[in-house]
Amino acid sequence: MYPSAFDYFRPSSVDEVVKLLQExxxxxxxxxxxxxLPMMKLRLAAPASLIDIGRVPGLDGIRSDNGGVAFGARTTYDQIIKSDVVQQTLPVAAEAAGVVGDIQVRNRGTIGGSIAHADPAADFPAVLLALDAKVNATGPNGQRTIGIDDFFVDMFTTSLEPEEIVTEISVAKPAAKTGMAYEKFSHPASGYAIVGVAASVTLGNDGNVSAARIAITGAGPIAVRANGTESALVGQAPTAENVKAAAQKASDGMTFLGDIHAGEEYRAHLTRVFTERAINKAVERAQG
Ligand SMILES: Cc1cc2nc3c(=O)[nH]c(=O)nc-3n(C[C@H](O)[C@H](O)[C@H](O)COP(=O)(O)OP(=O)(O)OC[C@H]3O[C@@H](n4cnc5c(N)ncnc54)[C@H](O)[C@@H]3O)c2cc1C
Known part of the structure; x- marks a missing residue:
C-alpha cells in the first residue's frame, strides 16, 4: 500500500527541525x-509532513565521553557494531545491535529512532535502561536531559514533547567489575524481541553483587526494569542458585502481551529464563 500524501522538509540544523515541528x-x-515508513505504508500513521533529519549536522557519530560513550541520535546499528569506542567500553551495545532485524535494518535504523518510537519489541529500550542512559533532547525551550527511567511512558509513547528532537544518548563509564549482557528470544522473521533481557551487574571486592540493573523488552507494552530481580541480587553471591532465584522474580508485577507469536504465560516464562541467562552471562563477564 502507498502512504497518504505528505510534505517533505530537509532541514539543515537542529533549530530548524524544532521550528518545523512547531510549524x-x-x-x-x-x-x-x-x-x-512501514507504518505509513500500512496507513497506521499518516503524518502531514516528514522532517528528514538525514543531513542535520551534529546528530552523527559515537564519541568517548569522560570514559563513557555518547551516541548521536542518528547513529545506526551498523555504526554501533563497528565502533572501536563501543567495543572497548560498552560491548553489550554492539552485541545488541548485532541482533537487530537484518542487515538492511541495521544499516538504516538509528538509536534515536528506536527510543523515540518506543516499540514494545525493540531492543535498545531495554539495553539503555540497563545502562542507565541519559537522553538529550532539544525543543522550543532549549536542551534538556531525560533519565532513561523517565523516558518510556507507554506503548509507542515517550516523555518527549511533540516539538522535541532527540540529539544524543549518553552512557556513563561503567564501574569497575561490571559485566553486561543482552539475551533475546527473537521473532524468527523480523528479528524483533519476543522477549529481550539486558543485564548490567557490578561485583564488589568481596565478589558479591554490589549493583544490578536488569531490563526487559518485548514481553509487555513498554520496556521495564525488573526491580524485584535487582533487589534480590544485590548483596548476594552471584551463584547459579541465587541468580535463578532472583530471575524467578523478573515476571512479578509485569503486564504481559499476548499475541499470535506468544501468549502471556509463555512470555512470562521466557522473561524468567532469559533473565537468568542474561544475568549469568553478565556475572561471568564481571568476573573476567
Ligand atoms: C523488517 C524489520 C525488522 C526490524 N527488527 C528489529 C529488531 O529486531 N529490533 C529492533 O529494535 N528494531 C527492529 N526494527 C526497527 C528498526 O530498528 C527501526 O528502524 C528503529 O527502531 C527506528 O529507527 P529509525 O531510524 O528507522 O526511525 P524512523 O522510522 O525514522 O522513526 C521512528 C519514529 O521515531 C521518531 N524519530 C526518529 N528519530 C528521532 C529523533 N532523533 N528525535 C525524535 N524523534 C525521532 C520518528 O518521528 C518516528 O515517530 C525492525 C524494522 C524492520 C522494518
Whole structure:
C-alpha cells in the first residue's frame, strides 16, 4: 500500500527541525525510516509532513565521553557494531545491535529512532535502561536531559514533547567489575524481541553483587526494569542458585502481551529464563 500524501522538509540544523515541528504539528521526524515508513505504508500513521533529519549536522557519530560513550541520535546499528569506542567500553551495545532485524535494518535504523518510537519489541529500550542512559533532547525551550527511567511512558509513547528532537544518548563509564549482557528470544522473521533481557551487574571486592540493573523488552507494552530481580541480587553471591532465584522474580508485577507469536504465560516464562541467562552471562563477564 502507498502512504497518504505528505510534505517533505530537509532541514539543515537542529533549530530548524524544532521550528518545523512547531510549524507542522501533524509532522513527524524521519531518521532511518524503518519504523515510520512501514507504518505509513500500512496507513497506521499518516503524518502531514516528514522532517528528514538525514543531513542535520551534529546528530552523527559515537564519541568517548569522560570514559563513557555518547551516541548521536542518528547513529545506526551498523555504526554501533563497528565502533572501536563501543567495543572497548560498552560491548553489550554492539552485541545488541548485532541482533537487530537484518542487515538492511541495521544499516538504516538509528538509536534515536528506536527510543523515540518506543516499540514494545525493540531492543535498545531495554539495553539503555540497563545502562542507565541519559537522553538529550532539544525543543522550543532549549536542551534538556531525560533519565532513561523517565523516558518510556507507554506503548509507542515517550516523555518527549511533540516539538522535541532527540540529539544524543549518553552512557556513563561503567564501574569497575561490571559485566553486561543482552539475551533475546527473537521473532524468527523480523528479528524483533519476543522477549529481550539486558543485564548490567557490578561485583564488589568481596565478589558479591554490589549493583544490578536488569531490563526487559518485548514481553509487555513498554520496556521495564525488573526491580524485584535487582533487589534480590544485590548483596548476594552471584551463584547459579541465587541468580535463578532472583530471575524467578523478573515476571512479578509485569503486564504481559499476548499475541499470535506468544501468549502471556509463555512470555512470562521466557522473561524468567532469559533473565537468568542474561544475568549469568553478565556475572561471568564481571568476573573476567
Ligand atoms: C523488517 C524489520 C525488522 C526490524 N527488527 C528489529 C529488531 O529486531 N529490533 C529492533 O529494535 N528494531 C527492529 N526494527 C526497527 C528498526 O530498528 C527501526 O528502524 C528503529 O527502531 C527506528 O529507527 P529509525 O531510524 O528507522 O526511525 P524512523 O522510522 O525514522 O522513526 C521512528 C519514529 O521515531 C521518531 N524519530 C526518529 N528519530 C528521532 C529523533 N532523533 N528525535 C525524535 N524523534 C525521532 C520518528 O518521528 C518516528 O515517530 C525492525 C524494522 C524492520 C522494518
Amino acid at each position: 507542522n504539528p501533524e509532522g513527524k521526524i524521519i531518521a532511518g525510516g524503518h519504523s515510520l
